[in-house]
Amino acid sequence: MPIGLLALALGGFGIGLTEFGIIGLLPEVAADFGVSEQAAGYLVSGYALSVAAGALALTAATARFDRKKVLLALMVLFIVGNLTSALATAYGTMMIGRVVAALCHGAFFGVGSVVAADMVPEGRRAGAIALMFGGLTAANVLGVPLGTLLGQQLGWRATFWAITVIGVVALAGIHLLVPSAPPPARTGLRGELAAFRRPQVWLSAAVTVLAFGGMFGAFTYIAFTLTEVTGFAAATVPWLLVLFGAGTFAGNYAGGKLADRALTPSLAAILAALTVVLAVFALTAGSKPMTVLSLLLMGAVGLATAPGLQVRIMSHAQDAPTLASGANIAAFNVGNALGAWLSGLALAGGLGFVAPLWVGAAVTAAGLVVLAFASVRPRRPTPSMS
Numbered sequence: 001m002p003i004g005l006l007a008l009a010l011g012g013f014g015i016g017l018t019e020f021g022i023i024g025l026l027p028e029v030a031a032d033f034g035v036s037e038q039a040a041g042y043l044v045s046g047y048a049l050s051v052a053a054g055a056l057a058l059t060a061a062t063a064r065f066d067r068k069k070v071l072l073a074l075m076v077l078f079i080v081g082n083l084t085s086a087l088a089t090a091y092g093t094m095m096i097g098r099v100v101a102a103l104c105h106g107a108f109f110g111v112g113s114v115v116a117a118d119m120v121p122e123g124r125r126a127g128a129i130a131l132m133f134g135g136l137t138a139a140n141v142l143g144v145p146l147g148t149l150l151g152q153q154l155g156w157r158a159t160f161w162a163i164t165v166i167g168v169v170a171l172a173g174i175h176l177l178v179p180s181a182p183p184p185a186r187t188g189l190r191g192e193l194a195a196f197r198r199p200q201v202w203l204s205a206a207v208t209v210l211a212f213g214g215m216f217g218a219f220t221y222i223a224f225t226l227t228e229v230t231g232f233a234a235a236t237v238p239w240l241l242v243l244f245g246a247g248t249f250a251g252n253y254a255g256g257k258l259a260d261r262a263l264t265p266s267l268a269a270i271l272a273a274l275t276v277v278l279a280v281f282a283l284t285a286g287s288k289p290m291t292v293l294s295l296l297l298m299g300a301v302g303l304a305t306a307p308g309l310q311v312r313i314m315s316h317a318q319d320a321p322t323l324a325s326g327a328n329i330a331a332f333n334v335g336n337a338l339g340a341w342l343s344g345l346a347l348a349g350g351l352g353f354v355a356p357l358w359v360g361a362a363v364t365a366a367g368l369v370v371l372a373f374a375s376v377r378p379r380r381p382t383p384s385m386s
Helices: 002-022 023-033 037-061 069-088 089-117 122-156 156-177 187-197 199-219 223-230 234-261 265-284 288-303 305-315 321-347 355-376
Strands: none
Touching: 002 023, 002 037, 002 069, 002 122, 002 223, 023 037, 023 122, 023 156, 023 223, 023 234, 023 265, 037 089, 037 223, 069 089, 069 156, 069 187, 089 122, 089 305, 089 321, 122 156, 122 234, 122 288, 122 305, 187 321, 187 355, 199 265, 199 288, 199 305, 199 321, 199 355, 223 234, 223 355, 234 265, 234 288, 234 305, 265 288, 265 305, 265 355, 288 305, 305 321, 321 355
């Protein structure tokens, strides 16, 4: 694999830590700002919605520019947002920092996916994208647990100072290691938008929304599930998240390999497996051994969909992949926000901290239904750009 993919993975690591690192710190953040658990959860869903907006708006606005320069500018935005979060002394300021950092997230992975895919032969595109997303999953394996531990020991702001430093290092890495990547000469914003005339592009995005909505419907409030339902001490949460992160790392790698071999069958099998894992987790959340196993499997199966979902939408927009790729990143995070919102409603309704797992299972099952529908629809040929 080209060394430039490692620079993209480093950027993905920092972004993944920004998105997911706060999940293990929600109890501390809620206590510090004097807000409810549900309001603290909005720092997750608010981030996700901002990712969705940035994925579309910034990807569209930068369609005509050299993709490497776009990636560098996005990393600067990332640094500013996390610095704001590190300095926040009020809930509103924290939300602003989250929103600013999130604006770069979707466009970074959208543009980065195209750059990564262009750096390797056709048959290795999912693997290249998986390597870039590997930074995201590495953030779950190491960054999120260590960030949670750092935040619990030194205060949650220390985690965001560490993320800011990672952003600076990633900026330098992209500058030095990623080659110049000018956009296709004949594809501007109008050409990119043409991809959205195809039903399969929209169906692909819908599957992504539901797949990740199910995943994050279950995961957003997982710290409360672990402590309030299973009975683990708060100090053990970072180490339990290591298991989840290890699962995501393995699942992302395996998902990329499977997608390169059999895209649709692998996605269907993964979504079915995730539905089962979440349902079993909900039924056995009171058991510590079963919770440990379920966390590992939830991470592995949940993130295994990411490379395949990204390749699917790009394959239906081969002549204009950048905005479609960005739209799929937006869909990932619309799903994150949807799942967090639905789980928040379940909690507000007094259904308890097992309810997010049932919400996740139901939403994931809906994604499997949409994928089945999409797979039997005929694929329209890619129109000429002349």
